[in-house]
Amino acid sequence: MPRFDLTIAGEINLDLILYGVPEELPRERELLADGMMLTLGGSSAIMAHNLAALGSRVGFQSRIGDDQFGEIALQPLRQSGVDVSRVRQTAGAVKTGLTVILQREGWRNMVTYAGTIAELTWDDLDFEYLTDSRHFHISSFYLQSGLRARVPELFRKMKAAGLTTSLDTNDDPDDGWEGGLDEALRYVDIFLPNEREAQKAARANDLETAVQKLSAIVPLVVVKMGSEGAMAQRGGERLVSAARKVEFVDAVGAGDSFDSGFLHEYLQGGDLAACLAAGNLAGAFSTTRPGGIEAFRDASYRKGFLEEHRLQK
Ligand SMILES: Nc1ncnc2c1ncn2[C@@H]1O[C@H](COP(=O)(O)OP(=O)(O)O)[C@@H](O)[C@H]1O
Ligand SMILES: [Mg+2]
Structure with missing residues (x-):
């Protein structure tokens, strides 16, 4: 039995979310926000945290800066049970990444300082650790510029070691959707884009064409x-599933949380x-x-919510 259900090599950063910021941002003015949240960010980190909170065994390989933001980010990961023994600190000028999010009514501005996100490279990877798992996941392909060129090789290695894979x-901040994505998809079992990303990745102008093109390459x-x-x-099989109606605060990390819920159920053998x-x-x-x-x-909010929805394991 492998040590982990899922291993992930990816990024950790912090999200600073400001609510109630004016629509326009005039120069040189003091503007007020009426709410804020400093919390764990990074698609990989959110996915790892929430997957562990649901009960999967998660191993995480990453880099953070030698700074307080790195420590702040590690606390909730540890608390949720993610193994962070392979999270390394980068000494020097490059700091833990930060995304500033201005949450508007129904949309948001986002500015990211990538920091140590780009510092994770092939040479950091502990393959014995990463392959001691049933499944391997990569998030934020385009932000991981230190690793991206070798992600196809990484997925191939994981598949050769008998793991299933997801991406x-x-x-893509450059919006070019290249950098070896087509090659990487050949070794991916489950591809998890949003609507826009699906069309961009497939170079299609509509979702239907995109899904057809992608499903010719990726099994799911x-x-x-x-x-x-x-x-x-x-x-040839298509399934659709409606969203749950809930009291909405913001959609930060919704896609990453979806991934964690989907993969947790997948790793439990759910249909x-x-x-x-x-x-x-x-x-x-x-x-x-x-x-x-x-x-x-x-934890108590999570258990209550999931029990209410009868999907608690
Ligand atoms: N307003 C909402 N109400 C209920 N569920 C939502 C809402 N927004 C997002 N979700 C859930 O989160 C998932 C991911 O959100 P989406 O915005 O599509 O992804 P991403 O964050 O990657 O852009 C959706 O598929 C849905 O399950
Ligand atoms: Mg997403």
Whole structure:
């Protein structure tokens, strides 16, 4: 029996979320926010945290800076049970990454200082550790510029070691959607884009064409559709699943939380419909509190919510 259910090599940063900021940002003015949250960010870190909170055994390889933000980020990961023994500190000028999010009514501005996100490279990877698992996941393909060129090789190695694999690219800040993505997808069992990312990755102008093109390469394509829920294409088979109605605060980390719910159910042996429902439930749950992990880190709130929705394992 492998040590972990899922291992992940990826990024840890912090999210600073400001609420109630004016629509326009004039120069040289003192502007006021009426709420804030400093919390764990990074698609990989949110996914790892929430997956461990659901009960999966998670091993995480990453880099943080030699600074207080790195320490702040590690606390909730440890608390949720993620193994952080392979998280290394980078000494020097490069600091733990930070994303500043200005949450608006129904949309948001985001500015990221990538920091140590780009410091994780192939030479950091402990393959004995990463392969001591049933499944391997990569998030934020385009932010991981130190690792990206060798991600296809990494997935190939994981598959050769008998693991199943999944990828959530998230957005490409350059919007070019290249850098070896097509090659990486050849070794991916489950691809988890949102609607826009699916179309960009497939170089298609509509979702239907995108899903057809992607599912010719990847055995299971799962497209996240915000408040519309999600759909899955497995060969010729299509499943759709509606979003859960909840009291919405923000969508920070909703996609990463969806991934954790979906993969937790998948690793428990659930069928595709159950995986989609669990993804939608986890995504919706994350939107009920600020940021990506705040709902999940509150154990009694989490248990109550999941029990109410009868998906608690
Ligand atoms: N307003 C919402 N109400 C309920 N569920 C939501 C809402 N927004 C997002 N979700 C859930 O979170 C998932 C991921 O959100 P989405 O915005 O599509 O992904 P991403 O964050 O990657 O862009 C959705 O598939 C859905 O399950
Ligand atoms: Mg996403």
